[in-house]
Amino acid sequence: MLRFIFRQGRSVIKRWRHALFWFDCRAGRVRKEGRLLLNVPLKCDGDGRVSLGANVSIGFVPAPMLADGRVRLQARGSDARVTVGAGTAFSNNVQVIAENSVTIGRQCLIGDAVLILDSDFHNLSAAGRHSMPGAVAAVVIEDNVFIGSRTIVLKGVTIGKDSVIGAGSVVVRSIPPGVVAAGNPARVIRTL
Ligand SMILES: CC(C)(COP(=O)(O)OP(=O)(O)OC[C@H]1O[C@@H](n2cnc3c(N)ncnc32)[C@H](O)[C@@H]1OP(=O)(O)O)[C@@H](O)C(=O)NCCC(=O)NCCS
Numbered sequence: 001m002l003r004f005i006f007r008q009g010r011s012v013i014k015r016w017r018h019a020l021f022w023f024d025c026r027a028g029r030v031r032k033e034g035r036l037l038l039n040v041p042l043k044c045d046g047d048g049r050v051s052l053g054a055n056v057s058i059g060f061v062p063a064p065m066l067a068d069g070r071v072r073l074q075a076r077g078s079d080a081r082v083t084v085g086a087g088t089a090f091s092n093n094v095q096v097i098a099e100n101s102v103t104i105g106r107q108c109l110i111g112d113a114v115l116i117l118d119s120d121f122h123n124l125s126a127a128g129r130h131s132m133p134g135a136v137a138a139v140v141i142e143d144n145v146f147i148g149s150r151t152i153v154l155k156g157v158t159i160g161k162d163s164v165i166g167a168g169s170v171v172v173r174s175i176p177p178g179v180v181a182a183g184n185p186a187r188v189i190r191t192l
Contacts, residue, residue, distance in 0.1 A: 025050070029075070033086070040092055041070040044082075048075025048098065053086030053106065060091045064112045064149065069093035085143065099136045105143035111167065116141075116153040142177065151186075162192060 025044040034054025042058045044050040050073050058071045071090050074097045075082045082098050085106030092112045096102050099119040104110070120134030137156030141147070145159045148167030153159070158174040165171060166182025175181045179188045
């Protein structure tokens with residue numbers, strides 16, 4: 001009996017927590033294809049579209065930051081897209097900001113505090129950087145890529161299928177499939 005009450009209580013808490021965490025996503029702009037596992041709050045903002053495949057998981061309790069801090073997926077402009085494939089897992093405090101497009105494949109592992117940006121957001125010219133737009137180029141992270149903690153992935157980068165990016169890397173050029181790459185700027189250190 002006690003076990004039954006405990007189980008029911010836990011399931012109610014889970015449902016409430018899910019509702020609360022999901023609450024911060026813009027209505028009508030987020031397409032969810034199946035079950036979403038929420039261990040930290042998820043914020044989906046911007047005027048574009050965020051698409052989440054089935055069984056995407058957000059936050060990881062034993063990882064650094066103890067499931068603290070939210071994951072943010074922002075499709076900033078009205079044409080912007082953030083797409084996440086089925087089974088991809090985000091650790092805590094990940095931020096993805098797309099002015100144009102960030103595509104993350106299936107079964108990827110995205111480490112804690114990873115930052116993925118498809119834009120410079122500010123023009124580089126001294127006169128224009130407060131008023132003119134920055135360069136924008138789509139980011140593609142192919143299936144089954146593992147990105148280590150605190151990595152930064154910048155505009156125009158494709159990370160090839162199955163590759164691993166070492167913790168703390170800054171990825172400014174595309175990385176081929178099936179390799180380990182690391183450092184600032186990230187370079188291939190070996191093949192898998
Ligand atoms: C990239 C990684 C997978 C490499 O592991 P490995 O294949 O065992 O590599 P090694 O430790 O043998 O290192 C190989 C070389 O790469 C360098 N290297 C390894 N990791 C690096 C990193 N993160 N940044 C820069 N260089 C790195 C090493 O210094 C070494 O260089 P050397 O040959 O000149 O001495 C590992 O170091 C790493 O960063 N793991 C990610 C952990 C993580 O963030 N997990 C996510 C938690 S959610």
